[in-house]
Amino acid sequence: MLATRGLTWRIGEVAIVDSVCLDLEPGEFLGVIGPNGAGKTSLFNLITGLRRATEGRITLDGQDIGALPPHRRARLGLGRTFQASSVFGSLSVRENVRLAVQAHRGGSMALWRRAAADREVAAAADAALDRVGLAHRGTALAGTLAHGEKRKLEIALLLAGEPRVMLLDEPMAGVSAEDIPELVAVIKSLTGGSGRAVLMVEHHMDVILDLADRIAVMHHGALLACDTPETVMANPTVQEAYLGESL
Amino acid sequence: GSPQDTATGGGDSAAPVKVGLVYSQSGALASYGKQYIEGFKAGLDFATKGTGKVGDRKIEVTEVDDAGDPAKAVSAAKDLIGKGTKIIAGSTASGVALQVAPIAAQNKVLFISGPAATDAVTGANKYTFRSGRQSYQDVVTAKSFIGDPTGKKVVVFAQDGAFGDANEAAVKAVIGGAGATVSSVRAPASATEFTPFASQIKTAKPDLLFVAWAGTTAPAMWQTLDQQGVLASTTVVTGLDIRASWPTFGAAGTKISFLSHYFDGASDTEASKALKAKVNTIDLFHPDGFAAAQMVVRAAQEGGDDVDKMVTALEGWSFDGVKGTMTIRAADHALLQPMFQAKLAGSGTEFTATAQKSLTGDETAPPAVAMKG
Amino acid sequence: MGTVILLALTGLGLAALYFLVASGLSLVFGLADVLNFAHGLFLGVGAYGTWWAAGNLPGAGPDGFGFVLAVAFGVAAGTLVAILVELVLIRPLYSRTIEQVLVTVGLSLAGVALLQATWGADARPFPRPDWTRQVTGILGAQVPNGGLLLIIAAVLVLGAILAFLRWTRYGLVIRAGVENREMVTALGIDVRKAFTLVFAIGGAAAALAGALGGVYFGTVSPGQGSSLLIFAFIVVVIGGMGSVVGSAYAAVVVGLVQQFVNYYGTSGLGDICVVGLLAVVLLLRPQGIAGKVATA
């Protein structure tokens, strides 16, 4: 479905992302791990078009998307969340999600219709909020949410767009222990038999192990390994470079 | 009430004559405005012999500040007209005069433009008059500095824009028409560094340089002309501005030949004495206010409340103003008036102007234009 | 040849004037993140301060040491006003850029009107040493001394500001404070002092520009500062916000372009060229000549 070939991003001499070749099958859940600074977020930025790769190809369903701007890629079904929450701070939580739904529904340039009157959009938005458990915060301004709530809103924004390929950048960071299972369930339900593919960066190993079909390990920009969780976890380099001693 | 009501000017013979003065009390031209109003008050006193009345009717003056903004002036004019004012005077800035004039015509009230120098006020319409001089008269005065212009080379140095255009056109018509070759060097009004222009002028080697420059950059401009040796190599003519500006010429001041609308001591008329008694030192725009008052009194005297009669009374009227004999030309309401040549002497902050020569109103008469409206 | 040298040197003089105005603007704008529309007021205070001192302050005058004293007084006055403005008006408004616009616009209107109310709308002759009115022959060109004075002053100011930023900790504190004031405070630094200092330096630079601008123009008038401000803004933006060196480059480019185009092209084209230059630079390099690339 999504594939990268020799994807490279250099700043000066340094390759931040170094000839990454990834394949993501429909319905597959691929976890991405790697030390801080390995280039995981940068890889996401290349795939979603926020940064332009210096070398290599990115294809979605066989179509080369490497030259498209972010919004064109999103329209082809590529959705993502951000590591540092980026929600629309001056809009209410509900408006945030409605905006995402509307974007997904075609984002026409209607200047005269009343946005609030669109029941379908509203319903879809409420459904997305419900799924992440933020329905009760609908009227709060997104900028005033506590950190964990923003993470959930991020996911709701993603859900609203019903993307076929989802890139999640550390969705669990800062989420309280109590809410993690809930959020894991949400993410699990995203894929379940829908043919959607997920690429998720996460440092919570239990979550990754719970969710991922395969795990890709990044190190110094390059793909160190990409295999089943068992094989990856058994890899001594991974243990040494990433997991370290258990607490 | 109805939205189209306007107060009607009091027909009864003892009601005051309402006069509205719309001029700059604040803004960049505030000091011109100040001279104008002082002149107006002195003139009113002079023309009504201290009574402030025409016949039995008191002249009631309303002053409104336009801050040099035509939009504010138009609002003020409409307000005054709405309250029954039949005579409006003022307009320190040309832009204001040009936009108030049509309002006067549309509403059939008398408008006597003030210090605004633009030629376009002359012949603007039947209801518009002027109490000051116009650019053309300046240029004719400038011409008097070079004797016979035939074969002479004249350069106009002026700002971009309408003021510069008007001066250039006038020089071409007046001095060029008399046989001189006229070329021009133009600079943006915003320029602060004048060396390139000074160089261009110097290379042109004119017999006469006519400078039309207004604004705060003038002193820098003069200094550059002086430094680059332009003032020493040719006759340079420009208009003499208000007294406060004299020291800003610096050393250049004494090297320039000035054409002057007016300065203290340029004339010795009854009116000038009366004015001087009120304001101590007469400055550039005092005579404009003074003349405006004389015209207002004449209009009220002869026309009563009938604006058309006022117009007829003013057209062709000759009177003794501060500058000397002034004549309102009937065809286009140009105000024919004496003009002066002057020299500055002194240094530091102390400069005095002396008249070299005075030209009569006929000598400086602009060509008649057709009345536009 | 003489013409080219004359144009180049006078163009540099103009550039120096732009730089003097722009340097303070750039510092305040780039470091304190305040779009200071009241910069023209500081300029005006510097000019009127110098003018007033030359006439009234014992020991000060239009010549020699007296003139230096007068300029020093003007600069001190400008600095003081800048400090007061920062303390009283800007301090409660950091990171509220839009309100800052309102306050600084209000201040520039009110301040200029106040100067006018006090000293009148007319231009006043500016006290200055006689030699500034003379010219120096350089390679056949008669270069005005006033312009040369400006060039020297601009170079000194550039050096002083760079030294300040490089060798004191304040530069760092201010740059960090612009990004996140709260966090600077949370590191135990009184960020307010640093910002006051930036305003003081910006005000001093502006006041110096005002005083030397007075020498250059030969007069002071209330609106003088504002008329230079638009070109100063252009210089700041072309140079890259907050980069004083960038402002210096940009000032030179703008000054020379104006001077040469005005001579060889038709008048007014110089201004249009400068404005066009601004648009082109920003479209190609939105961060300006020396500005840093913003992060995503």
Added chain:
Amino acid sequence: MTLLQTTPTPTPTVPKPGRAHRVRPFLPLVALVVLAILPYSTISLPGIFEGPLNSPGTLQLLAICLIFGGLAAGYDLLFGRTGMLSFGHALYFAAGVYGTDILVTRAGLPLWQAALLTVTGGTILAALLGAVALRTVGIAFAMVTLAFAQVGAILVARDFGGLTGGEEGLPLDVSGLPAGLVGVTNTVNLYWLALAYLTLVVFVVHRVSGSPTGRVLAGLRDDERRIGVLGLDPYRYKLVAFTLAGGLAAAGGVVYVLIVGGASPHITSSELTLSLLVMVVLGGPGTRWGPVLGGVLYMYLDHRLTAFGTSDAVDNLPAVLSHPLSQPLFVLGTVFILAVYFFPGGLAGLAPRVAHLTRALRPSRSPTP
């Protein structure tokens, strides 16, 4: 630099019981009707207006205020609602003013044709220049728009082809105009025209910001990158907002030139854009009525302070006070400064605060746990 962050004042949504609640949506309509029949009133408000409400002077002043209320509301579409800081909005207004004036006065076109051509032309101009300027963001965008406007100002001042009248301006030739728009007695028609313009702008801005596109614009204000990742092209939406605001400004210019009876170059200056910004901030950016109120108040002060400065009350003060107070700009500037400290969030921020106050004063029903 985060220039475009507007701090929205969270308006507590207090469900108003009963009638007040039902009446609320009709308040704008009521205000419109009141404004429309205002010229039939002869009430005098001494000190506030020179003459009675229906006098031409008052109506003229009100008309100008309304126009600027509309302009500010249009500008807010860019600034308050989309977060684009344009420093060149005066250009499109000036295009409206000069376009109409030149087409009527120099080309002798009938007014409706001139107006139509001008508004179309102004909109196209905004679209073209916006297409270029929007390649930049933030301060760079502000400066590119400023640059374009500055070129406009230079062209007007240089009086190319004698079209614009340079610094003296261009009085409007009224001979071809409908008689109902000419003459002091017809000022009321101009007033109604201005009211119609304001209504149009407020309605358009209201509809647009409540539309799906308006929602995207609000999103752009907060996080442009995110909009892109959601699958929307930020550039297109910003261009639409820019063009629309430009068109509205040009339409405002058409009405303004009729009211003032001519064009003068200071409307091309960057100061006008800056005043628009001040109006919006004064009123409260991104709010429905704030920019309108800001625009009206600004223009009112701008015009009336000249009268205040020359009034006897000021003249009789000691010189230390009377000199500055007789400078209208001094008072205006001071008002801005005070406004920031006393009405943070603009005039529109006052309403919730007043509501807060009244609620606090009302005896509260004890919340039994």
Added chain:
Amino acid sequence: MEPVLSVEDLSVRISGLHILQGVSFTVAPTGVTVLLGRNGVGKTTTLRAVLGLTPPAGEVRGTIRMGAQSLLSQPTHRLVRGGLGYVPEDRDVFAGLTVAENLRLAERRGTSPAYDKVFALFPELDRRGRQRAGSLSGGQQQMLAIGRVLLNDNRLLLIDEPTKGLAPKVVTEVAEVLERVAESVPVLLVEQNLAVVRRLARDAVVLAAGKVAWTGDAHELLLETALTKSLLGVGSAEVSAPSARSELAGPAVARKDQL
């Protein structure tokens, strides 16, 4: 023992929202006191109130004292200079400055900054001295934020979710660092990672809906299934059981130089 910090009846309102409603707790003069609670209960708000960083729209009531000294009316920078170190939740490194500049900024006048200590903990910071902090990866920024306060001697550290977004190995390292730090300086820690809490915490304060729901010994809390279930929403079994990862993970080899 005298507590190093005591908070009494702290209540914070921000634009009409009553976020903290009478919170009281103390921080012991040694070891780590951990502040627990779900997202949005007001943990960050508490730390910021201690530091005097409540937004201007907010209103703070109650008392906060360090020893005999009341903190409430003091400006933040004075508190910090008095030895209160803060690691914010969102790291808040200065994106436009380089790593070295970020560190230099944190130096306090009159003390010698402990660069050795910081670089020994986070060699990455030494290597990346010239990089702009904004382009650091999330984890690297976290290291910088922690390194920044460790440069100086402090009387109390306030640390908000320091392990958020860090790779497991770094989490372990950070935990070790904090453990060592806590030997000499008391720490008030907000943390979601219960494994870290278990390792570090001596005392615990649990917040729920703006109020203190529980205070006491941290180990007691984590051992009581009923308590953790009701307060933190997770069974103590989950907390103490080795995570799935450790089953898969082989013996750890501490060879840092390979990274």
